[in-house]
Amino acid sequence: MTTPAKEKLVVIGNGMAGINTVEQILKLTDRFEITVFGSEPHPNYNRIMLSYVLEGSKTMEDIVINDWNWYKENGITLHTGTTVTKIDTASKTVLTDGGHNESYDKLLIATGSNSLMLPIPGSEREGVVGFRDIADCDQMLEAAKQYKTAAVIGGGLLGLEAAKGLVGLGMDVTVVHLMNDLMERQLDSQASAMLKAELERQGIKFAMGKSTAEMQGDHRVRKLVFTDGEELDAEFVVMAVGIRPNKQIGDASGIETNRGILVDDFMRTSAPDVYAVGECAEHRGVCYGLVAPLFEQGNVLAKHICAIDTDGYAGSITSTKLKISGVDVFSAGEFIEGPQHTVIAAKDEWKRTYKKVLLENNKIVGAVLFGDVTESASLQKYVREGTEMTDEIYGDLMGTGGHCGGGKSKTAAVEKMADDEIVCGCKGVTKKVIVDAINEKGLTTVDEIKACTGATGSCGGCKPVVEQILSYVLGDGFKKTAKTGICACTPLSRQEIVASIKEKGLRTTKEVMHVLEWHNPEGCSKCRPAVNYYLGVIYPGEHKDEKESRFVNERMNANIQKDGSYTVVPRMYGGVTTPEDLKKIADVSVKYGIKAVKVTGGQRLDLIGVQKEDLPKVWEELDMPSGYAYAKSLRTVKTCVGSQYCRFGTQDSMGVGAMLEQKFERLDFPAKFKMAVNGCPRNCAEACTKDIGIVGNDGGWEIFIGGNGGIKARLADSLCKVKTDQELTDTVAAVMQYYRETGNYLERTSEWVERIGLEDIYNKTVADAESRKALVESIEHALTFVEDPWKKVLNDKKTRSELFETAKPAVPQA
Amino acid sequence: MNHELNTLTANGVALDSLDRFPSRIGRVFLVDDTEIAVFRTSDNEFYAIENRNPHPKGGPLAEAIVSGRYIYDPLYDWKIDLQTGFVQEPDSGQVQTFRIEVRDDQVILFTK
Structure with a gap:
């Protein structure tokens, strides 16, 4: 052979x-x-x-x-x-x-290709480079060590990336651009202006509409002279005007x-x-x-x-992503509107996002995204295939009803992605390759996919999409492999526990743990409070709250401190108090030797260092409702001054904040719950870091959910806009109840929103009138059973003495 | 307090009547200048330990969550065996325990 x-x-x-x-x-x-x-x-x-x-x-x-x-x-x-x-x-x-x-x-x-080097007089001087290969990159790294000022000629993709790189290396960088818009070949003016603003925040300077006439210097370039006579100091110049x-x-x-x-x-x-x-x-x-x-x-x-039958190459619809951290830009197809186009656009200056889709004869022909590029994969596909716009696609892209931006299930986008669509641009890995690898090799993690296909191995920019594919392919299987119970006492998840409670009619933590075969018959400090909470939400008014299954703070209605003393925070609805109440707080503090009075982050006063046995007396003499500063419940509703006094205020934030706090206080939640109400978009009460943040505008309110300023900061997502105070109250009620019903115990809304998905929350609390109504009714029902816990203790002498008093039995004589 | 009963219990202190001890919620007694935390478990066993958290930062124990004959301390969530006073893995330490009995509906603590 x-x-x-x-x-x-x-x-x-x-x-x-x-x-x-x-x-x-x-x-x-x-x-x-x-x-x-x-x-x-x-x-x-x-x-x-x-x-x-x-x-x-x-x-x-x-x-x-x-x-x-x-x-x-x-x-x-x-x-x-x-x-x-x-x-x-x-x-x-x-x-x-x-x-x-x-x-x-x-x-x-x-x-x-090669960098296009403009024949500008003086550009033969030392210190003028292109940005194309490792050698150029080396020169830039070297230059940054020796020189301070740099100019980048060209405000396109490559120029901006070069500029950001040089800023990162400590240089003072100005981007010189001939046009008035950055990346004008990929972005429209709106997106371009937002990009420029963001990059300015990141330290890049701009000289727009400038053409370089000459580069001056000695052996080395020292400055640029523009055609309008203006000059710019630059000891290093990167020419990034294009490629040839x-x-x-x-x-x-x-x-x-x-x-x-x-x-x-x-x-x-x-x-x-x-x-x-x-x-x-x-x-x-x-x-x-x-x-x-x-x-x-x-x-x-x-x-x-290789002589394998194939269709010819028919050209590409290109799309662009800028590789600068914190700046997400995407464009595909035709993005500058002409008279033949139907334009769908949404701009959000607070969240700094912009979205535009162009239609021609109702077909999607182009798109621009800034800030939030979640939709880029779907849009790329729609543009490539000239997909006809439908209500469904519109809903996916723009949010149903047009009020709510950004909310949609991410796996849905992955589902619609074509098999041959490239997920990892660095390695050319398609969706099909990843899906096949998951199915055939039983992969369950991004790391395994990286090892097997190379995807995410380079820049890592595709990691979110790969994660989405993973959860899309594995679906329930994904959850199964990753399955752990709510604590070491049980392999069951919250959903399974809640389902069993309803199905089997379980009534107490003891019964739940017994019937569901807990390893540890009475549970632990993690699952007992959780199960007690789930029972309370399922059977409002019927479930007898188990004090012995509550954390110390929720049992004592005060926050324990390391020395065993407690803090007491009375309600100040909407952060508003009166001289009379302040006087009372001062008198009580003096009388009971309060060690410190602290103004809290939630706009109220915290009496620190109250002895356990004094707690009931302090509550009694304050004669104010409990502020629930210790509870997994509604804490504060932070407000700005609003239209009652503020010259900018368009809505009565203090009034509405106090109203909401009064309405929803005392209810149990999976975790603590904070709100803010603002009278205008200046957002002085910081709605973006609250579980529910409300921002007033001229015609109504915008509601944000899932914000968090704590351990894992997260900016709130816009849920919807409403016109009346009643709509506002109902929406808040629906969101709260949906969270109460579906949140894992101790799960803040910031995690909940990401787990459940904004789209689902929007559907259940805003879009679907039936579901919304049911949620509002459930919470109203639950609210009829709440009562002030301080008053309750004061009226219950037995609890008061058992929980709060240190008994002193007489010791017998020996 | 019932002085007559006290004198009846050699070396013991009558703390309170049985029905004054809620299940799985600790109570605090001051005996001979020592704070004692008393727990009644769900199967009506009584345990008494010194009300002093073995954690280096200290603090009380009476407000713990009770599960079986173990407690989860209210400040640092350490798991402690009420019978032996030993802190469970991964933490370590020990709390002083006291003998405690129920006689004729009275809960009696022995400090010696």
Whole structure:
């Protein structure tokens, strides 16, 4: 038997396009003997991640995609630092700058592109670089050590990333941009203005609408002079005005070129058996400068070259993501509206998000997102496929009813994603590859997916999507593998416990633990209070609250301190008090030797250092309702001054805040619950960090939920806008009750919103009138049973003495 | 207090009548200048320990959550065996325990 001689495949270019194509070919066949020529002295690295190297979050090693071993293992001959100067298409041979000849059966040109360097007078001086490869990156890192001022010419994707990188390295950076809008090829004016504002916050300066006439200096550049005569000090200049396809080899070898090397739908050039892929190629009049098209081209080419039937490449709808932390920008398709377009747009200046979708003849043709890019995967698909807009899609994208922004199930977007859609842009991993890996290899974590497919292994930007795919594919199985009970006493989850309580009619913690076979018959400090809470929500008014299953604070109605003394916080509805109450607080404090009176973060007064046996007396003499500062219950409703006094106030925040606090106080919640009411969008009472934050506006109120300013800070999500105080109260009631019914014990709304999903909460509490009504009725019913716990203790002499008094029995004489 | 009863119990102190001890809720007594926390478990066993948290920061124990013959302390959630006074893993320490009995509806504590 003789092994058939392998065909010789030569690749010019050792970058992402060429090597990705080689990887795709290797997956299909081993019939090629492969030789790669690269001009740079490195193995294949991820060029789009140079920004991270500059920023310092990645090292050069981190961004290598295929290390030296990879070439060896796949039998690929690699010549680095070698440039191919000419192709002899007649004899099928390439010639290198080192005088080396290599013959080929198939030839792949993947020479990429070069930075476009503007011929500005003086730009030949030292200190002027492009931003394209590791060498440029090195120069930038060096420059930052020696010089202070830098200018980046070009306010596009690359320029902004370079600028951010240099700011991060401590330089004073000004971006010089010819146009009035940044990234004008990817963003509309609105998004562009929001981007500029955000980047200014991150320390980048801008010179907009400026054209550089000259670079002045000595041997080194020192300043830029603009055409309007203004000057800008800069000891280092990055030119990032664009890229130019590197088509030189085509020109030198008689292959047809225009802006780039011309290719057909199978990436064939004008010369037989010569192909071109990536940024050096021009397909149907377009030269691409982004990574996604390169994978799509490589895919077609790999199949074609291996003689596998494939549709031709039909061009790409490009989309853009800016790789600057904290700045999420996305655009796809047509994003500047014309007269033929129907525009759907939503701008939220408080949350700094912007969303715009363009329709033409009711088909989705383009989109821009700023701030929140959750919808980017779906939008990309809609734009690529020219999907017709429907009520359902509109609801998904803009929130049903149009009031509520951002809320939707994330796995839904993943579900709609096409199989061949690229999830990991760095490694070219499609959704199907990840789904197959999960299904076939039984993967359950992102780390396993990374090890198996490479996805998330580079920049990690796709991690949220991979997580969504994981939970979408595993569904309930995902929960099962990750299943743990509410504590070590039981393997059951909250849902299972609550379901069993309802189904079996269990009435006490003891019964629950017995019937559901707790390992520990009376439970522990984690599950007993939890089960007591669940029983209370399921049987309002019927469940006899078990004091012995409450934490000390909720049993004593005060906060225990480390020395065993307590703190007492009386109600001050909406943070408003009176001179009479203040006088009473002062008198009681003096009488009972209160060690400190503290103004709390929730706008009220905290009497610190009350002795246990004094608690009932202090409550009695204060004669004010309990502030529940110790409880998993409504704590405070923080308010601003509002329309009663404030010149900006549009709504009566103090009045409404006090009303809500009075209405909903004393009810048990899964965890403590804080609110804020603001009279206007200046948001002085800080609605964004509250469980429910309410912001007044001229025509009504906007309701935010799931905010948290504590251990794990989270900004609240906008739930909806309402017009009347009644709608406001009902919405608050519905949200509270839905949280009471579905929250895990000790789970704050910030975690609850993320677990349940804003969309579901919106549906249950706002959109679905039936569900909303039922929730409001349930909470109203529960509210009829609450009573002030301090008064209750004062009226119950037995409890008062058993819990609060230290008995002193007479000791018998020996 | 019932002095007559007190004199009847050698070395013991009558704390209070049985019905004055709620199930699974601690009560505090001051005996010979020592604070004693007394617990009645769900199967009506009584335990008495010194009302001093073995945690380095101290504090009381009487307000603990009672589960079986164990308590979860109110400040640091340490699990303590009421019978032996030993703090359970992963924490460590010991609380002083006292003998306690029920006689004729009276709860009697023995400090010696």
